[in-house]
Amino acid sequence: MGEPSASGADAPVVGVAGAAAGAATGSPILAIDLGATRLRAALVGSDGAVLARAEELSATDRGPAALLDLAERLIRAVSRTTERNPGDALVSPGALPAAPVAIGISAIGPVDPVAGVILDPPNAPALRDVPIAPELERRLGLPAFLDRDTNVALLGEHAFGAARGVADVVYLTVSTGIGGAVLAGGALFHGPDGTAGELGHLLVELDGPPCGCGARGHLEAIASGAGIARAAREAVRAGGGGLLAAAVDRDGIGRLSAVDVAAAEEAGDAAAAAIMEHARRAFAAALVVVADVFDPTLVVVGGSVARGQGDRLLDPAREAVRSAAFRAPGRRLSIVPAALGDDVCLVGCLPLVRERLAVTAAVRAETRA
Numbered sequence: 175m176g177e178p179s180a181s182g183a184d185a186p187v188v189g190v191a192g193a194a195a196g197a198a199t200g201s202p203i204l205a206i207d208l209g210a211t212r213l214r215a216a217l218v219g220s221d222g223a224v225l226a227r228a229e230e231l232s233a234t235d236r237g238p239a240a241l242l243d244l245a246e247r248l249i250r251a252v253s254r255t256t257e258r259n260p261g262d263a264l265v266s267p268g269a270l271p272a273a274p275v276a277i278g279i280s281a282i283g284p285v286d287p288v289a290g291v292i293l294d295p296p297n298a299p300a301l302r303d304v305p306i307a308p309e310l311e312r313r314l315g316l317p318a319f320l321d322r323d324t325n326v327a328l329l330g331e332h333a334f335g336a337a338r339g340v341a342d343v344v345y346l347t348v349s350t351g352i353g354g355a356v357l358a359g360g361a362l363f364h365g366p367d368g369t370a371g372e373l374g375h376l377l378v379e380l381d382g383p384p385c386g387c388g389a390r391g392h393l394e395a396i397a398s399g400a401g402i403a404r405a406a407r408e409a410v411r412a413g414g415g416g417l418l419a420a421a422v423d424r425d426g427i428g429r430l431s432a433v434d435v436a437a438a439e440e441a442g443d444a445a446a447a448a449i450m451e452h453a454r455r456a457f458a459a460a461l462v463v464v465a466d467v468f469d470p471t472l473v474v475v476g477g478s479v480a481r482g483q484g485d486r487l488l489d490p491a492r493e494a495v496r497s498a499a500f501r502a503p504g505r506r507l508s509i510v511p512a513a514l515g516d517d518v519c520l521v522g523c524l525p526l527v528r529e530r531l532a533v534t535a536a537v538r539a540e541t542r543a
């Protein structure tokens with residue numbers, strides 16, 4: 175961890191040698207990654223290595239109490255690694271970490287990062303107003319800090335991945351949905367509602383297809399895995415034949431996925447190619463907006479659909495940015511794939527915790543002064 179940032183752990187915390195400030199640099203942390211389907215917990219070392227992990231289906235439909243119980247149980251399971259015989263642990267003998275100092279929580283948005291509350295995730299309606307950070311703090315006796323999964327992923331890529339040392343970065347994840355996050359001058363950009371950087375809901379096509387959020391023509395409605403699958407179902411229902419119809423005959427219309435559409439395009443199916451092309455154009459249009467609005471040095475693109483498409487998705491976006499974005503950012507901007515895989519939100523909890531502990535220590539110092 176070398177890059178200084180506006181509120182990073184390496185920034186001097188004026189007048190403070192308190193526990194929080196000291197703990198911010200060398201100690202492991204506990205991490206929670208709450209997705210729509212999986213809840214994962216990990217012990218993350220001070221170098222970003224995952225030292226122990228536990229995972230269960232997140233059962234988000236069972237409501238807040240069940241979720242909090244599960245999170246507590248998984249956190250207790252991974253934190254026992256520090257007490258166990260080194261032979262049991264995923265840690266080399268002699269390298270057993272010190273006790274973890276805090277809990278970082280990455281969760282599906284929207285969230286209130288200051289209050290530590292999950293607000294009203296459209297993909298998990300049963301989780302309304304869940305005070306996950308204060309509640310885990312109370313149950314486990316450690317400070318706990320929450321942010322939206324895409325913000326945490328961006329912090330992870332910034333600390334250990336594709337955006338190391340870069341202060342102005344936009345992160346996009348293209349999978350079932352599309353999420354985003356913005357790092358400006360080394361600091362996450364939250365906005366007063368904590369929802370800044372929700373780039374999946376950029377408007378790319380007036381009167382375009384309906385989005386999960388209720389509006390129309392958003393990037394996510396066209397270029398996400400769910401958007402691609404919906405367009406394919408519509409094409410089949412409208413009587414389109416070809417490989418998409420064959421996939422529906424085989425697996426049923428409900429199972430038609432973006433992976434099927436991409437495979438059909440690979441195999442030369444014209445309807446599938448049109449749908450994928452529409453998705454790539456929408457993504458490219460969004461990247462032009464991103465370049466003009468945020469003037470980032472780097473755009474990092476993660477997520478399963480982006481991984482599957484690779485340069486097929488990124489190249490048209492690079493070209494569109496060069497030809498249609500404002501000249502200076504358009505010429506300079508790099509668009510690269512994410513470097514961290516599935517663990518990005520667990521690993522990103524480390525810089526999240528470091529930043530927040532440093533801020534907490536600075537506020538305490540100011541109050542004392």
Ligand SMILES: [Zn+2]
Nearest residue numbers: 375385387392
């Ligand atoms: Zn939307």
